[in-house]
Amino acid sequence: MDQLTAALINGGQTTIANVLLQHYREVGLTNAELLVYLQFKRLMDQGEVFPDANQVAQSLGETSNTVFQHLHEMLAKKLLTIESVTAADQKIHDRYNFDGLYEKLALAIKKSAHKEVEPAVADQENSRQKVFKSIETEFGRALSPMEMESISKWFDEDHYAPEIIALALREAVLRQVYNLTYMDRILLNWHKRNLTTAAQVEADKQRGIENRLNSAPKPQRQTGANAGPKIPLFKLGEDQSK
Structure with missing residues (x-):
């Protein structure tokens, strides 16, 4: 098995709804915030409920401060919340919750359909x-x-x-x-x-x-007494007294 095949199998896949890609600007996401969300979703799909922002920054080629700034903006827009949950080990852990993003997406789709x-x-x-x-x-x-x-x-x-x-x-x-x-x-x-x-x-x-x-009857040609006066026919230059 070559390295690419192994990476594809072991890395798993992240599924993105097409409606999100179509309407993300309507819910308030910028292009940069969408990329941040996709990176966090990738890690969350792999089992990390509270991914490391530094890891996301490295994937994006950005600084950690830039990633944190985008997270704060999404928090302010209520697209993201940070929850504290008790895990199986009875310890309290933080996790990212993007339910707000999808709630706003549902409203955007409904509004778009209404406009049509x-x-x-x-x-x-x-x-x-x-x-x-x-x-x-x-x-x-x-x-x-x-x-x-x-x-x-x-x-x-x-x-x-x-x-x-x-x-x-x-x-x-x-x-x-x-x-x-x-x-x-x-x-x-x-x-x-x-x-x-x-x-x-x-x-x-x-x-x-x-x-x-x-279907209307065609007019018939008149003959006999009702046909009207006859018009004599002769050639031009011919003596008409003969």
Whole structure:
């Protein structure tokens, strides 16, 4: 067994959560403090509950005072605590506890997830409000609570896109039918035909127009008495008196 293989086996491994590497700055760790934490974690994973700061300093190529300064900063940020525990030999020993770091990490992840969801929720609410306002404008009156509930069901239960509801409103206005029941029948018809986007609805309407034009009877050419006056044909320069 070569020296590298022996070092890899005997040295063990230290597992680092990717979420920590992704969010460590959000919990208040600097780059230097992260390296200090990783060195302490390495030694703690090897069984040392209170690693020697001098050993960490040597691994980092720093002075012991620098390492202690980083530890004090992490203590001030409540990312680290030093606990006194009674060991099996009944002696009291100090140990490092980085639970505060992971508690702040959990909050950072939750906050990050909330930021991702919040714009989507806001956009959905804005779209819904626009639909309400558009219908009230076209109907020329305020919507009743029951009508607002019906429109909300289009969003929450039927999952109709705002653009589809806007098209159904346009169809109702063109036919001068100002009620939600008519719009609901339009939406249901499109849903049954798998027309779920505005582009699909418009394409379907265009196909309908083309089909009607193609199926319309072609105008017939008139013959006989109704054909109109005949136009004589002759060549240029030909004597027309013959």
